[in-house]
Amino acid sequence: MPELNQIDAIQTLFAGEQYIADRALALTVKLAGDLQKPILLEGEAGVGKTEVAKVLARVLDTPLIRLQCYEGLDANSALYEWNYARQILHIRMAEHDAAARATLESTIFDDQFLLNRPLLAAIRHPGPRPAVLLIDEVDRADEEFEAFLLEILSDYQITVPEIGTFSAVCPPYVVLTSNRTRELNDALKRRCLYLWVDFPSAEKEREIIARRLPGLGARLADAIVTTMQTLRQVDFYKRPGIAETLDWSRALLGLGVDTLTPEMLLETAGVILKYKDDIDRLRGSDLERLLAGEAPASGSSRQVF
């Protein structure tokens, strides 16, 4: 099993999975293992937060257990649920068997009727290598859900009233991500290692493209990076992330483009910008200058009156 306690080793392992991890991220992963604390990654959409958990699972060669959060997410779909259909069947079958009837009450809440949902599955993962638990977009869930994450994240245990408490044999790596649409509870934050994931620097973005899309010419890659870095200086409603860079690069590669022109940028704008207002705004700017790396004056489309 790869040991995740050397920062350089973590960076190398992540690079092997085509993920460029900076020192801060590598150190976070190391400390998550050493201190057994969950990692909380916040940042804009498309900067590669979820990817961290996926890569971590691949590096460790363990299952990735994923819980996608949404409003109203409750214990039944996050922790565990009883298999009612099977319980009822069991009750019916016991009706014709006196011995089974006598023990029915003690067997009906047995492990065999318990359905493990993601959080319980992660806690009960037998090892030997820790599983990776991804709690994705936790800001979409409501506060009640955050509250029942607290027991799990600090003690790595889950209590099922009918059975008892499950404690993790092999505490999982936990990665929480948030797009910061709302502020998370302080109690939750305190239990985590906090890292804000920013848009990549030009240099890092170039490296990511080179790793992920080796077929792309260096000149075009440079032009793409320059354009993306410039676009991020404009206060679009949704600024494009690294995911958009890769999508766009793939699109240009597929189209067989070798030089970026204003027309080409406009035709493929839908890959980079996802709001009509943002695309209209792009249409209205000086694209020649934008491709040359000069950001248009900001603020013009944001006026309210």
Added chain:
Amino acid sequence: MTPPSPLVLERTLEFFGRLRAAGLPVSPAGSLDALRALAVVDSLNEADYRLSLRLNVVGSPDQERLFEQVFASYFHGAPDTRRVRSGIRGEIMQGPLGHHDKDPDQQITADPAQFSASDAAREVDLGERWDPSSAPLEVIIRDLARRLATRPSRRLRAGRHGTRIDLRRSIRRNTRHGLELLELARSQRRVRRTRLVMLCDVSGSMDSFNPFLLRLMLGLQQLMRNSRTLVFSTHVTEITPALCSRSVPATLREIGALVSHWSGGTDIGGALALLNRGVIREGSASSTVAIILSDGYDNGDATLVARELAQLQRRVRKIVWINPMYGASTFQVRAAGMRAAMPFIDHFLPAFDAKSLHVLVRGMEKI
């Protein structure tokens, strides 16, 4: 790995003291975890040392920036570029709003006569500003409260009249019948109760709207007992307890005694900053609606208004701004504070009396 020496530990603890003084709340648990982290990394490598501490004590990008600034100034003697923010922990919701730098040559954006930046205590007889003949706001407030106050939750609770069958509880309940499913337990949706937090501008420029304002504050507090009401000019004072009195004259007397800064200057940004760090943090975000009642004339810092509203937006479900000035036909959004605020407001209700507010609330969809 180099375990931290006693000297490093001592310096680290002193550094945490600096962080707390700068307004970054380092909890004992956070500092313990940070010290545990130092034992497993190379604490003599500056980048690793800095990151190990930072990961354990910050909780937002703003705090990350603050950490980096304090780190640079403490360990490298870099000039401290932070804005001085003493008294930032707004647990006490009463106090002067002097905790942010005031621009020395700040622009005054409205009639200077209405801004007396001085907050000298002055006697304001609120009884005179109460107009018993003004139209009662009960109907409209009930309407507003209905639109604001309830919405079905996606969570379920046990309920006799629910439409869903709760199998887990059914099976447990029927163990007493030898697990023969005789009784079905049901569940239904919870109703979410909204908490209102109302922030009212009582500066000099709002004087002519006092009757309307008092009616609104009283009415909302009486109908929605779990809401909180605060008034601000250059200070912020919570008047929730005073509003809960039975009689109107007694309420007015109590508010008068509580608020010494009535008809003072305006500092919206400062008031919002205290709100964000105090009352707002006490409840859950998705069940809070913030109502701001102000004309937006501000002699504070407009960028502070924008920053604090952005914060507020993430901490509450909706922001409603009731602006009495907007009703006047000559009104334009000239007030810098108001202009800075517009992008963050969910419902802008330009109303100056009962009638105009009524029309607006009617047209408002359920929040």
